[in-house]
Amino acid sequence: MFGNMGYGELLIVGFLILLLFGAKRLPEIGSSLGKSIRAFKSSIKDIQEELPSNDELYRDQPATPRRKTEAPTENKTYAQDSQQHRNSD
Template sequence: MFIPCMIGYGQLLIIVFVVILLFGGAKIPELMRGMGRGVREFKDAMNTDYSSENKKPNPADVPGDKPADK
């Protein structure tokens, strides 16, 4: 069975037409805005460095149980 991998202009126009019929012209900008926010949040999460939050503190840097110098 052959499954085409590329979407042509004809198929793209049909998809756009169906989306406009389903959601209406006024709702599409709101949907695209939501998708853009989702993509932006995903990219921000991918670029955030969480390694500094997961590090254990160095015992020499932690104040407390050090013997007093006499």
């Protein structure tokens, strides 16, 4: 679920949070956390809208030519190539 934490560990963490902050402050903390997450998501959305997309970035640049591949050569293993080299001496 959360990394390597199981339900038992999450229950212990929740109990510790309850002990630290108390039952009266938990709704306030949850509300504050929710507002922070919403503000964070909103700012990320604004940044994504401001940034140009990849299409806009590369629209004016000429396409780079692709390298031509060479025709395949003989498929020889190292041993075959060595044997041929020894025979030619």
